[in-house]
Amino acid sequence: MGATSNSVVQALFDRGGLKEMFDHARNAVVATIIVAAGLETADHVQPSLLVGMLNPLALGYVVAGVGCALIVLNFMDGLRKLTALRWRFAWQIALCIAYLFVSFRIVQVIVWSKTHAC
Template identity: 55%
Template sequence: MQTPRASPLRSLFNRGGLKEVFEHARNAVVATIFVAAGLEASTREGNLGLFGLVDPRLAGYVVAGVGLLLILANFADGLRRLAKFRQHILLQIALSIAYFFVTLRVIQLVILFRTHPC
Protein backbone atom coordinates (compact mmCIF):
# COMPACT_ATOMS: atom_id res chain seq x y z
CA MET A 1 0.00 0.00 0.00
CA GLN A 2 1.39 3.39 -0.94
CA THR A 3 1.46 6.19 1.56
CA PRO A 4 0.33 9.57 0.28
CA ARG A 5 3.08 12.09 -0.29
CA ALA A 6 3.22 14.97 2.10
CA SER A 7 2.71 18.38 0.57
CA PRO A 8 5.63 20.82 0.78
CA LEU A 9 3.68 23.13 3.10
CA ARG A 10 2.79 20.29 5.44
CA SER A 11 6.45 19.25 5.54
CA LEU A 12 7.47 22.83 6.20
CA PHE A 13 5.14 23.44 9.12
CA ASN A 14 4.42 20.04 10.69
CA ARG A 15 7.80 18.36 10.39
CA GLY A 16 10.00 21.15 11.70
CA GLY A 17 11.05 22.41 8.29
CA LEU A 18 10.50 26.05 9.20
CA LYS A 19 12.78 25.70 12.22
CA GLU A 20 15.46 24.19 10.00
CA VAL A 21 15.15 27.04 7.51
CA PHE A 22 15.70 29.65 10.22
CA GLU A 23 18.58 27.68 11.79
CA HIS A 24 20.21 27.41 8.38
CA ALA A 25 19.80 31.14 7.72
CA ARG A 26 21.26 31.94 11.14
CA ASN A 27 24.26 29.69 10.46
CA ALA A 28 24.82 31.33 7.07
CA VAL A 29 24.73 34.82 8.58
CA VAL A 30 27.12 33.91 11.42
CA ALA A 31 29.58 32.29 9.00
CA THR A 32 29.36 35.34 6.75
CA ILE A 33 30.12 37.63 9.69
CA PHE A 34 33.27 35.56 10.27
CA VAL A 35 34.29 36.20 6.65
CA ALA A 36 33.49 39.91 6.87
CA ALA A 37 35.39 40.31 10.15
CA GLY A 38 38.38 38.47 8.74
CA LEU A 39 38.40 40.58 5.57
CA GLU A 40 38.06 43.76 7.61
CA ALA A 41 40.99 42.76 9.84
CA SER A 42 43.15 41.81 6.85
CA THR A 43 42.62 45.14 5.08
CA ARG A 44 43.45 47.41 8.01
CA GLU A 45 46.89 48.90 8.17
CA GLY A 46 48.95 48.80 11.32
CA ASN A 47 48.36 47.11 14.62
CA LEU A 48 44.82 46.27 15.69
CA GLY A 49 45.74 46.54 19.35
CA LEU A 50 45.58 42.82 20.03
CA PHE A 51 48.30 41.77 22.43
CA GLY A 52 50.43 38.84 21.25
CA LEU A 53 49.18 38.86 17.67
CA VAL A 54 52.22 38.75 15.41
CA ASP A 55 50.55 39.53 12.06
CA PRO A 56 46.96 40.81 12.18
CA ARG A 57 46.59 40.47 8.41
CA LEU A 58 47.41 36.77 8.57
CA ALA A 59 44.94 36.32 11.42
CA GLY A 60 42.30 38.10 9.35
CA TYR A 61 42.86 35.74 6.44
CA VAL A 62 42.66 32.73 8.75
CA VAL A 63 39.36 33.96 10.22
CA ALA A 64 37.99 34.64 6.72
CA GLY A 65 39.08 31.16 5.63
CA VAL A 66 37.34 29.55 8.60
CA GLY A 67 34.21 31.54 7.77
CA LEU A 68 34.38 30.38 4.16
CA LEU A 69 34.67 26.76 5.29
CA LEU A 70 31.63 27.26 7.52
CA ILE A 71 29.67 28.76 4.61
CA LEU A 72 30.56 25.81 2.38
CA ALA A 73 29.64 23.29 5.08
CA ASN A 74 26.33 25.05 5.66
CA PHE A 75 25.65 25.13 1.91
CA ALA A 76 26.44 21.40 1.55
CA ASP A 77 24.17 20.63 4.50
CA GLY A 78 21.36 22.63 2.91
CA LEU A 79 21.72 20.79 -0.38
CA ARG A 80 21.75 17.44 1.46
CA ARG A 81 18.55 18.36 3.26
CA LEU A 82 16.93 19.44 -0.01
CA ALA A 83 17.93 16.11 -1.58
CA LYS A 84 16.06 14.27 1.18
CA PHE A 85 12.95 16.30 0.34
CA ARG A 86 10.72 13.70 -1.36
CA GLN A 87 9.06 15.74 -4.09
CA HIS A 88 9.20 15.86 -7.87
CA ILE A 89 12.73 16.14 -9.27
CA LEU A 90 11.98 19.42 -11.07
CA LEU A 91 10.81 20.94 -7.79
CA GLN A 92 14.04 19.78 -6.13
CA ILE A 93 16.13 21.31 -8.91
CA ALA A 94 14.19 24.59 -8.76
CA LEU A 95 14.54 24.73 -4.96
CA SER A 96 18.27 24.00 -5.18
CA ILE A 97 18.82 26.79 -7.72
CA ALA A 98 16.73 29.23 -5.67
CA TYR A 99 18.60 28.15 -2.53
CA PHE A 100 21.94 28.87 -4.20
CA PHE A 101 20.95 32.37 -5.32
CA VAL A 102 19.30 33.32 -2.01
CA THR A 103 22.31 32.09 -0.04
CA LEU A 104 24.69 33.98 -2.30
CA ARG A 105 22.66 37.19 -1.94
CA VAL A 106 22.47 36.92 1.86
CA ILE A 107 26.24 36.44 2.01
CA GLN A 108 26.80 39.49 -0.20
CA LEU A 109 24.46 41.67 1.84
CA VAL A 110 25.96 40.70 5.20
CA ILE A 111 29.49 41.34 3.95
CA LEU A 112 28.40 44.69 2.48
CA PHE A 113 26.70 45.82 5.71
CA ARG A 114 29.57 44.57 7.87
CA THR A 115 32.42 46.13 5.93
CA HIS A 116 30.89 49.46 4.83
CA PRO A 117 29.77 52.09 7.33
CA CYS A 118 26.22 53.29 6.97
Protein backbone atom coordinates in the same frame (compact mmCIF):
# COMPACT_ATOMS: atom_id res chain seq x y z
CA MET B 1 -1.57 20.90 -7.77
CA GLY B 2 -3.51 20.65 -4.51
CA ALA B 3 -1.59 17.56 -3.42
CA THR B 4 1.75 19.30 -4.08
CA SER B 5 0.81 22.41 -2.09
CA ASN B 6 -0.55 20.23 0.72
CA SER B 7 2.74 18.30 0.82
CA VAL B 8 4.72 21.57 0.98
CA VAL B 9 2.55 22.82 3.84
CA GLN B 10 3.05 19.56 5.70
CA ALA B 11 6.82 19.68 5.13
CA LEU B 12 7.03 23.26 6.39
CA PHE B 13 4.73 23.19 9.38
CA ASP B 14 4.09 19.60 10.43
CA ARG B 15 7.54 18.09 9.90
CA GLY B 16 9.64 21.02 11.14
CA GLY B 17 10.77 22.36 7.78
CA LEU B 18 10.27 25.99 8.78
CA LYS B 19 12.46 25.57 11.87
CA GLU B 20 15.13 23.91 9.70
CA MET B 21 15.01 26.81 7.24
CA PHE B 22 15.49 29.39 9.99
CA ASP B 23 18.29 27.36 11.59
CA HIS B 24 20.01 27.07 8.22
CA ALA B 25 19.60 30.81 7.53
CA ARG B 26 20.99 31.67 10.97
CA ASN B 27 24.03 29.46 10.39
CA ALA B 28 24.59 31.03 6.96
CA VAL B 29 24.41 34.56 8.38
CA VAL B 30 26.81 33.74 11.23
CA ALA B 31 29.30 32.15 8.82
CA THR B 32 29.16 35.11 6.45
CA ILE B 33 29.65 37.52 9.36
CA ILE B 34 32.77 35.54 10.31
CA VAL B 35 34.05 35.87 6.73
CA ALA B 36 33.30 39.59 6.73
CA ALA B 37 35.06 40.06 10.08
CA GLY B 38 38.16 38.26 8.81
CA LEU B 39 38.25 40.25 5.58
CA GLU B 40 37.71 43.50 7.46
CA THR B 41 40.58 42.68 9.81
CA ALA B 42 42.85 41.80 6.91
CA ASP B 43 41.96 44.97 4.98
CA HIS B 44 42.19 47.44 7.85
CA VAL B 45 44.89 46.07 10.10
CA GLN B 46 46.34 48.53 12.59
CA PRO B 47 49.31 46.93 14.31
CA SER B 48 49.20 49.35 17.24
CA LEU B 49 45.72 48.06 18.21
CA LEU B 50 46.66 44.39 18.07
CA VAL B 51 49.69 44.30 20.35
CA GLY B 52 51.17 40.84 20.83
CA MET B 53 49.85 39.31 17.60
CA LEU B 54 52.50 38.05 15.24
CA ASN B 55 50.72 38.78 11.96
CA PRO B 56 47.22 40.32 12.14
CA LEU B 57 46.91 40.23 8.34
CA ALA B 58 47.38 36.46 8.27
CA LEU B 59 45.03 36.05 11.22
CA GLY B 60 42.33 37.97 9.34
CA TYR B 61 42.67 35.63 6.38
CA VAL B 62 42.60 32.57 8.66
CA VAL B 63 39.35 33.81 10.23
CA ALA B 64 37.89 34.45 6.75
CA GLY B 65 38.98 30.93 5.72
CA VAL B 66 37.25 29.41 8.74
CA GLY B 67 34.11 31.36 7.83
CA CYS B 68 34.32 30.06 4.25
CA ALA B 69 34.67 26.51 5.55
CA LEU B 70 31.57 27.02 7.70
CA ILE B 71 29.67 28.34 4.67
CA VAL B 72 30.66 25.28 2.66
CA LEU B 73 29.66 22.92 5.49
CA ASN B 74 26.32 24.68 5.90
CA PHE B 75 25.82 24.56 2.13
CA MET B 76 26.58 20.82 2.04
CA ASP B 77 24.18 20.21 4.93
CA GLY B 78 21.47 22.11 3.09
CA LEU B 79 22.11 20.12 -0.09
CA ARG B 80 21.90 16.87 1.83
CA LYS B 81 18.57 17.89 3.30
CA LEU B 82 17.28 19.06 -0.09
CA THR B 83 18.12 15.75 -1.75
CA ALA B 84 16.27 13.94 1.01
CA LEU B 85 13.12 15.87 0.02
CA ARG B 86 13.39 14.57 -3.55
CA TRP B 87 12.40 17.87 -5.13
CA ARG B 88 13.07 18.57 -8.79
CA PHE B 89 16.72 19.03 -9.72
CA ALA B 90 16.06 22.48 -11.24
CA TRP B 91 14.54 23.66 -7.94
CA GLN B 92 17.61 22.43 -6.05
CA ILE B 93 19.95 24.25 -8.47
CA ALA B 94 17.90 27.46 -8.12
CA LEU B 95 18.11 27.25 -4.33
CA CYS B 96 21.88 26.64 -4.48
CA ILE B 97 22.40 29.70 -6.67
CA ALA B 98 20.19 31.81 -4.40
CA TYR B 99 22.12 30.60 -1.33
CA LEU B 100 25.49 31.52 -2.84
CA PHE B 101 24.19 34.89 -4.03
CA VAL B 102 22.71 35.78 -0.64
CA SER B 103 25.87 34.72 1.21
CA PHE B 104 28.03 36.84 -1.07
CA ARG B 105 25.73 39.85 -0.74
CA ILE B 106 25.67 39.61 3.07
CA VAL B 107 29.47 39.76 3.16
CA GLN B 108 29.39 42.76 0.80
CA VAL B 109 26.79 44.59 2.89
CA ILE B 110 28.66 44.01 6.14
CA VAL B 111 32.00 45.13 4.71
CA TRP B 112 30.39 48.12 2.97
CA SER B 113 28.56 49.25 6.11
CA LYS B 114 31.77 48.95 8.11
CA THR B 115 33.79 51.04 5.64
CA HIS B 116 31.10 53.73 5.34
CA ALA B 117 30.32 54.09 9.05
CA CYS B 118 30.58 57.56 10.50
